[in-house]
Amino acid sequence: MFNYNNAFSRNIGWITEKEQQIISTKRVAIAGGGGVGGEHMVTLARLGIQKFNISDFDVFEEHNFNRQAGAFISTIGQEKVEVMQKVVLDINPNSDVNVFPMGTTPDNVDEFLKDVDIYVDSLDFFALSARKLVFKRCEELGIPVVTAAPLGMGCAFLCFTPDSMSYEEYFRFEECKDEDEQLIKFLIGLSPSMLQRPYLVDPSTADFNAKKGPSIPMSVKLCAGMACTYVLKILLGRGELVVAPWGLHFDIYRNKFKKTWRPMGNANPLQKIVFNIAKKVVFE
Secondary structure (H helix, E strand, O other): OOOHHHHOHHHEOOEOHHHHHHHHOOEEEEEOOOHHHHHHHHHHHHHOOOEEEEEOOOEOOHHHOOOOOOOOHHHOOOEHHHHHHHHHHHHOOOOEEEEEOOOOOOOOHHHHOOOOOEEEEOOOOOOHHHHHHHHHHHHHHOOOEEEEEEEOOEEEEEEEOOOOOOHHHHHOHHHOOOHHHHHHHHHHHHOOOOOOHHHOOOHHHOEOOOOEOOOOHHHHHHHHHHHHHHHHHHHHOOOOOOOOOEEEEEEOOOOEEEEEEOOOHHHOHHHHHHHHHHHHHHHO
16 A cells, blocks of 8 residues: 655655645646656656646657666657656556646647646757747746756756746747747757857767757756756745746766856847857857
């Protein structure tokens, strides 16, 4: 017989028993069940979150093995949301996990965000349309958002709340003439410090035209730690929050940590310079 209090008793000390019960009542939405999304689900389930809305239209493939929590020989070809639902239920059989196997779309975004206390962005870097859709709806509904990007062997982190700069105010996508420019703005907005850039040993693997980039398991684990800590802080209403236009970037390979600040977001004069440089590096 599963006992919630016993299963998560080792959390007590860093959180109180009362706070653990609060956590047990909260619902988290996660779009993307692969790299960071799978790790977020496992980490939050072990924290004691037992209500999830998860979306992904993809299936597990062999090239997912290096970083995705649900990727095994036994799960090749299986839907990511179905696999991760089983993983969460195997940690806590009392969990309520709503799955959206068509991904997040204009037709289901309201259902995906129904009764949600926080949204954890885990979409593929190149999934800009879906990301803009969900972020905009979260802003309209007053739902806090955390996003942790696995860049290099580190994590670039941003948090958007009803009291912070909005997603669009920060990234400035509407000013772009095409998706390529939006991708550049997304990259430099996520990672203003670009800590990971000096040790990319094979730049050809970061192919924006093919919508493909390298990723490594350590960065995915770091992302889960940072994002899920913010989930805890927001849900419990304690601890200082760093919110947009501030961000956090931790790169363990270079032994560096940066607290970034970009007032005006990508409209900041420094960001405009970085944008022009990055556009030439990536697309020319």
